[in-house]
Amino acid sequence: METLLTIILGFMIIGAIYALHAKDLLSAVIAQGIVGYGLVICFLHLSAPDLAIVQIVVETITLIIMVAVVLDSSREEIKSPPSWRSTINVVVGLVFIGFMLYFFDMATASLEPFGEHTLRMSQTYTQQGAAQTGAANLVTGVLWDFRAYDTLGEATILFTAALGVLTVLRMKGKK
Template sequence: MNELYILFGLMIIGAIAAIEMEDLLSSVISVSAVGLGLSMAFLVLKAPDMAFTQLIVEILCLIILIRATIKKDLPFSTSGRWILNTTITIFFIVVFLGAVSLALMELPEFGHPLMKVGEIYLRDGFAQTGATNLVAAILQDYRAYDRLGEVAVLFVSFIGVLAILRREGRVSAAESKKDLI
């Protein structure tokens, strides 16, 4: 459990840094550190599917937030030092391809998964919940937290649409702009 406490400590430090940071970009990166720590915590707690989901969502959010916080485009130089740049690029491509091929070697064979959770669902799902629809048993009983989260996201998105598209806010904003002019 020690690595879990280290991860939680890092996540708390990242969250505090995200609040205290003056620069917007730095605080975005601190928040992303919290999310990556959470995905590693899922991995330590033996929930790799949640870890993958968290990692993908985190990277997407990070890219969108960085794009939103940077005002001007990133500098992209095309002239000078091209030998060094190309060498570094090829080096990293080779390193990542080697790492990926090593990781693929370690994968279990098709049809022999390491995850034993699905087996337990299939064997005991009916006996434990009494639902003949096993999908409902998993979604509404074993994974009820997930379901609550999904439904809450839907509800919050509805309220968000109502708040963004409400008439009063837009009208008053237009009027205040008129006042300024």
């Protein structure tokens, strides 16, 4: 399973890099779709159908909206000549990536090996979740019972996003 995941992750990385460098914005958007749909296959192979359904649906809707936006624009990326400031940005980014990798390595050293990640907390969820919540689908039981605050936060974020889009587009329309 790990080799398959590695192959799919390789494809996703190639797609992401291509999306950065593509001249035509439409092909960049399509290449970004590779990342999303590759993630769907990863979720399915890690036996997480809930996440896979959400990811495939969100990816499709996002792709439709992005394609509509790109078709309506000039479709070409505006290139600006490199300056000293961009060099500083690249250096800062590389230093930041180095720091992140260092601390990530430190953090993952204490975790269980890949595939054996049943922690103490999730053991309780998997053993008693169905009896305590009464939901046959454990994911929904966790989402709306044990972690209901998180889910309320997610719903509020979506609400705020819609509010923000309405506000920003109204402001621009009035000018």
